[in-house]
Amino acid sequence: xPDNLGTSPNEVQFRFREDEVVDHPAVTVDSFLDQSxxxxxxxxxxDDTRELLPHLGRIKLVEVNFPGFMDGRGYSAARVLREAxxxxxxxxxxxxxxxxxxIMRRCGFDAFAPADMLDETxxxxxxxxxxxxYQKTTDGRAPIWQKRHG
Amino acid sequence: MKILTGNDLLTGLxxxxxxxxxxxxxxxxxxxxxxxxxILAREEAARRVNASYAIEATxxxxxxxxxxxxxxxxxxxxxxxxxxxxxxxxxxxALNWVI
Amino acid sequence: MYKYDNYDQEMVDTRVAEFRDQTRRRLEGKMxxxxxxxxxxxxxxxxxxxxxxxxxxxPYGTLNSTQMHALxxxxxxxxxxxxxxxxxxxxxxxxxxxxxxxxxxADLAKVEMHAIxxxxxxxxxxxxxxxxxxxxxxxxxxxxxAELLRQWSSFHPEFLHLPRKFKICVIASDTDRAAMxxxxxxxxxxxxxxGEIGCAFYVGGGMGRTPMIAPLIRExxxxxxxxxxxxxxxxxxxxxxxxxxxYKARIKILVHxxxxxxxxxxxxxxxxxxxxxGIEPPLAELERIKTYFQDPEFKTGLTDKADRSDENFARWxxxxxxxxxxxxxxxxxxxxxxxxxxxxxxxxxxxxVMADLAKxxxxxxxxxxxxxxxxxxxxxIGRLNELYGKLAEAGLATANIDHIGDIIACPGLDYxxxxxxxxxxxxxxxxxxxxxxxxxxxxxQLKLKISGCINACGxxxxxxxxxxxVDKKGTENYQLLLGGSEAEDTSLAKITGPxxxxxxxxxxxxxxxxxxxxxxxxxxxxxxTYRRIGMDPFKEALYA
Ligand code: SF4
Numbered sequence: 001x002p003d004n005l006g007t008s009p010n011e012v013q014f015r016f017r018e019d020e021v022v023d024h025p026a027v028t029v030d031s032f033l034d035q036s037x038x039x040x041x042x043x044x045x046x047d048d049t050r051e052l053l054p055h056l057g058r059i060k061l062v063e064v065n066f067p068g069f070m071d072g073r074g075y076s077a078a079r080v081l082r083e084a085x086x087x088x089x090x091x092x093x094x095x096x097x098x099x100x101x102x103i104m105r106r107c108g109f110d111a112f113a114p115a116d117m118l119d120e121t122x123x124x125x126x127x128x129x130x131x132x133x134y135q136k137t138t139d140g141r142a143p144i145w146q147k148r149h150g
Numbered sequence: 151m152k153i154l155t156g157n158d159l160l161t162g163l164x165x166x167x168x169x170x171x172x173x174x175x176x177x178x179x180x181x182x183x184x185x186x187x188x189i190l191a192r193e194e195a196a197r198r199v200n201a202s203y204a205i206e207a208t209x210x211x212x213x214x215x216x217x218x219x220x221x222x223x224x225x226x227x228x229x230x231x232x233x234x235x236x237x238x239x240x241x242x243x244a245l246n247w248v249i
Numbered sequence: 250m251y252k253y254d255n256y257d258q259e260m261v262d263t264r265v266a267e268f269r270d271q272t273r274r275r276l277e278g279k280m281x282x283x284x285x286x287x288x289x290x291x292x293x294x295x296x297x298x299x300x301x302x303x304x305x306x307x308p309y310g311t312l313n314s315t316q317m318h319a320l321x322x323x324x325x326x327x328x329x330x331x332x333x334x335x336x337x338x339x340x341x342x343x344x345x346x347x348x349x350x351x352x353x354x355a356d357l358a359k360v361e362m363h364a365i366x367x368x369x370x371x372x373x374x375x376x377x378x379x380x381x382x383x384x385x386x387x388x389x390x391x392x393x394x395a396e397l398l399r400q401w402s403s404f405h406p407e408f409l410h411l412p413r414k415f416k417i418c419v420i421a422s423d424t425d426r427a428a429m430x431x432x433x434x435x436x437x438x439x440x441x442x443x444g445e446i447g448c449a450f451y452v453g454g455g456m457g458r459t460p461m462i463a464p465l466i467r468e469x470x471x472x473x474x475x476x477x478x479x480x481x482x483x484x485x486x487x488x489x490x491x492x493x494x495x496y497k498a499r500i501k502i503l504v505h506x507x508x509x510x511x512x513x514x515x516x517x518x519x520x521x522x523x524x525x526x527g528i529e530p531p532l533a534e535l536e537r538i539k540t541y542f543q544d545p546e547f548k549t550g551l552t553d554k555a556d557r558s559d560e561n562f563a564r565w566x567x568x569x570x571x572x573x574x575x576x577x578x579x580x581x582x583x584x585x586x587x588x589x590x591x592x593x594x595x596x597x598x599x600x601x602v603m604a605d606l607a608k609x610x611x612x613x614x615x616x617x618x619x620x621x622x623x624x625x626x627x628x629x630i631g632r633l634n635e636l637y638g639k640l641a642e643a644g645l646a647t648a649n650i651d652h653i654g655d656i657i658a659c660p661g662l663d664y665x666x667x668x669x670x671x672x673x674x675x676x677x678x679x680x681x682x683x684x685x686x687x688x689x690x691x692x693x694q695l696k697l698k699i700s701g702c703i704n705a706c707g708x709x710x711x712x713x714x715x716x717x718x719v720d721k722k723g724t725e726n727y728q729l730l731l732g733g734s735e736a737e738d739t740s741l742a743k744i745t746g747p748x749x750x751x752x753x754x755x756x757x758x759x760x761x762x763x764x765x766x767x768x769x770x771x772x773x774x775x776x777x778t779y780r781r782i783g784m785d786p787f788k789e790a791l792y793a
Contacts, residue, residue: 045492070287070370072410076487079407083526098280099271099288103406119279122270129267132256134400136528137407144256144400145530148537159276161346162301197278201296219723221662225298229343229663231591231673235329249725 022061082108151181156202176226293364309377310338321600372402391421412490413498428735453504456705545612551577565648593621661701668701670718670725711735
């Protein structure tokens with residue numbers, strides 16, 4: 001497998017961060033753990049995200065690949081990273097579709113590089129559709145139960 | 151013979167390829183020979199049919215088409231336990247054709 | 250029962266708008282069927298044999314009369330005048346048009362209902378005891394906990410793309426009327442030695458291709474950690490559940506392959522971590538929900554005797570009424586299993602009648618049971634005669650609950666695209682046979698369950714007698730199983746031997762019933778006799 005398999009900044013279609021787009025080739029989790037200078041890593045569905053936790057300090061970009069949109073392991077991967085305090089970019093790549101955008105946001109993704117470009121209007125609508133949420137995640141939104149009880 | 155079937159995208163109702171378009175009646179189905187994949191790809195892309203596939207069937211002397219598999223015969227008629235909701239509510243013997 | 254506040258209402262309304270937009274994009278060709286299918290499934294919309302089928306959620310099986318009327322109206326407006334109540338305590342419509350589905354969902358939302366996550370690889374509608382709030386033996390009403398879980402599991406961003414579907418059940422009594430241990434997660438509300446209420450978690454049960462009884466994973470989860478613990482259970486499953494093989498993707502396989510202790514250990518690890526994340530709603534939220542499930546204003550000083558002079562009425566009372574926690578009341582089960590009828594089907598008119606009766610006789614409430622019947626949970630004993638008369642008029646007074654005529658049957662090959670064989674005609678013929686030979690009542694409790702394929706929607710593994718439809722070289726064939734139970738004495742039924750054709754299976758059931766009648770000892774049910782004498786005497790009778 002080639003080592004620099006990441007997406008490039010111009011493939012990022014949506015981004016919810018103020019900082020510079022990270023332009024650093026992402027490597028596999030295994031290669032990342034082998035080398036000390038990599039700053040970007042790409043998580044595949046079967047990878048154990050927890051292995052990255054001791055190294056969060058040097059990571060600037062995590063790409064989470066969705067080879068097929070039905071494989072939901074990437075959602076847990078992103079949340080595990082956020083819950084461990086990772087604040088860098090988490091980029092969803094691969095089969096990223098309109099109807100998954102909002103829930104990816106909720107799980108901690110803040111950049112999206114879909115393999116096929118998405119319709120901008122439909123995507124915007126999807127990002128803004130849900131005014132409220134039932135669960136607490138790390139996205140900072142107050143869940144409905146919190147609003148109910150002040 | 152090989153015939154094509156699927157469900158109408160909008161209504162979900164069972165349809166059969168009649169050579170020009172889609173018909174609710176299995177007897178209208180035509181042999182597509184080795185054209186199955188071409189026709190299905192085209193019709194799916196045009197969103198005129200959903201969940202379509204090709205099946206084996208026979209046509210008797212009277213022109214009646216009988217799919218090889220019981221599942222498609224049930225589809226061709228309707229639920230056997232509700233004759234009133236099948237395509238042949240007035241023909242209870244149509245059930246024998248399914249089983 | 251629970252009432253939506255503005256937030257809940259907004260969530261279902263937004264969902265309708267979302268689905269309307271998704272449907273539009275599909276019809277405009279902006280989405281392929283492969284992309285659309287999981288979305289429509291998570292809104293309950295399947296493509297079945299004859300048309301689209303829509304499954305409406307009935308959370309923990311509870312409905313008020315307005316909702317039941319609305320279900321009847323939907324059957325009329327969007328379908329062909331009937332609906333099918335399912336083993337998941339939901340209702341399905343068989344003839345829905347995709348173009349009308351968003352309007353249907355909007356109509357549902359008007360009465361605080363939806364079809365959210367009634368299908369797809371996500372957490373499904375939460376099931377519970379149909380007698381919740383009425384049963385004499387319950388510790389507490391399990392429904393507030395189910396409602397808390399409903400809100401947590403609805404649109405849960407991490408768990409909408411699980412390896413496979415995920416079913417949760419909550420009960421609160423030692424008697425299990427909801428097949429709790431045959432769920433992905435079965436929760437029993439229990440009291441610990443300190444007298445505190447909490448939850449026992451059973452994880453990894455299920456029917457289908459590889460039936461398993463869920464093992465106990467944790468004896469006691471405190472109430473203020475219920476959501477956090479559930480989230481831990483789901484996260485371990487989402488990360489490690491198999492995705493390479495659809496038939497091995499349910500959590501039961503993970504728990505089995507990993508071992509329940511290792512699974513429990515990983516859940517504990519995740520749980521410890523999640524406890525620090527503050528994801529648990531405060532207990533005040535549970536208290537808020539509980540206020541909606543307070544007892545209705547039961548009367549006191551009521552008679553506990555009905556006039557039993559009418560023999561048919563007396564028989565109906567004996568089989569269809571269940572003791573209530575409040576003196577003077579019973580819970581009434583309306584059988585949707587008339588002799589020769591389609592199990593679980595109800596017409597528009599019948600739904601309207603049941604809605605009216607719920608309003609008049611049962612504090613505006615009814616329930617859907619996993620056995621595909623309807624319960625009026627709180628009926629005055631003194632008004633049973635009157636109620637019976639009205640039910641009889643509507644063809645809803647069949648007296649057969651938990652008898653051989655009260656058959657659970659999935660839609661099978663008459664409707665379902667996954668089926669191998671038809672279930673309904675077999676159910677019809679068996680109920681007719683036992684009505685004609687008069688053995689139905691003599692047999693006493695005998696739960697018969699039929700599935701049209703290995704997916705086991707008809708719970709055949711859990712039947713005292715189970716029937717499984719299989720495909721034998723293109724013709725329908727039926728395997729007979731004996732000895733299953735979905736109750737607190739959960740067990741999985743075993744196959745007797747070679748299968749039968751349609752006529753043969755009806756005869757086979759009668760032969761099995763005859764073995765029981767000949768061999769039973771005092772007070773034994775079919776299941777008890779089977780457990781005592783074993784399979785051999787039945788095999789001898791069946792295959793001699
Ligand atoms: S058991 Fe099989 S045939 Fe019956 S409803 Fe389920 S999937 Fe369909």
